[in-house]
Amino acid sequence: MKNALAWRYATQKYDPTKKISTEDMQEILEAINSAPTSYGLQPFRLIHVKSPELRQQLRAAAFDQSPVTDASDLIVFTVNRNMENRHLDTYMQRIVEVREVERERLNRFQENIVGVLSNLSSEELIAWNTKQAYIGLGFGLVMAATLGIDSTPMEGFQKEKYDEILGLTDDHAVLVLTFGYRSEEDHTQHHKKVRKTLDQLVTIK
Ligand SMILES: Cc1cc2nc3c(=O)[nH]c(=O)nc-3n(C[C@H](O)[C@H](O)[C@H](O)COP(=O)(O)O)c2cc1C
Structure with a gap:
C-alpha cells in the first residue's frame, strides 16, 4: 500500500492506446461506493462518460486538459442541488x-437528517454534499493505485458548462476523475513528490 x-501521481499525459479492464474499473467504482459519508447518505452520483464526442466537449470546458479525452476512463462526480425527500x-x-x-x-433517523439539512441553503447543501464526494474521490484514487492504475483528480473545469453538456438540472458536476495508464512521455512521473514533513503536518499536544 505504501x-x-x-x-501514484496526478497523471498529466496518458497513453490513449491502453485501456483498463472492466473488472478493474468495477473494483474502482466499488471502492468509491464503499467510502463513508455523513449519515451514510452518499449524496453524490457518478457519470461514467464513454461517448468520445461528449469527452471532446468536456475537454474544451476543462481548459483543454488532455486526460479528459486521452485517459481510458472518465468519471464525473455530481451532487444533488437540493435534499428532497x-x-x-x-x-x-x-x-x-x-x-x-x-x-x-x-x-426518527430521517427526521434527524431533515432537521439538520433543511436549514441549509442550496449553496450550503452543495458544499456539504461535495465534501462527501471528496471522500469517494480519495477511495477511488487509492484503489486505482493499488491496482497499478494511473489517475488524475481534477477540479479545473467549468462546472456550469459541465452541467450543460451532461444535461444536468437537479444535479451539479463537482469533480472529475480520470483513470488509465501513463504515457512514457509524461515527464511529471519523474518529479519528486512534494509533501510536508510529518513535523509540519502533525502537532502533538
Ligand atoms: C481535488 C483535486 C483537484 C485537482 N485538480 C487538478 C486539475 O484540474 N488538473 C491537474 O492537472 N491536477 C489537478 N490536481 C492534482 C494536484 O495538482 C496534485 O494531486 C498535487 O499537485 C500533488 O501531486 P501528486 O498527486 O502528483 O502527488 C487536483 C488534485 C486534487 C486532489
Missing part, C-alpha cells in the same frame, strides 16, 4: 432492503 501511494426515501428504502428492518423504525 509503495502504491508513493507510485425522494432522495432520503430512496436511502431509507435501501436500508430496509439491506438490513431487513421495518420502514417505520427509520422515521
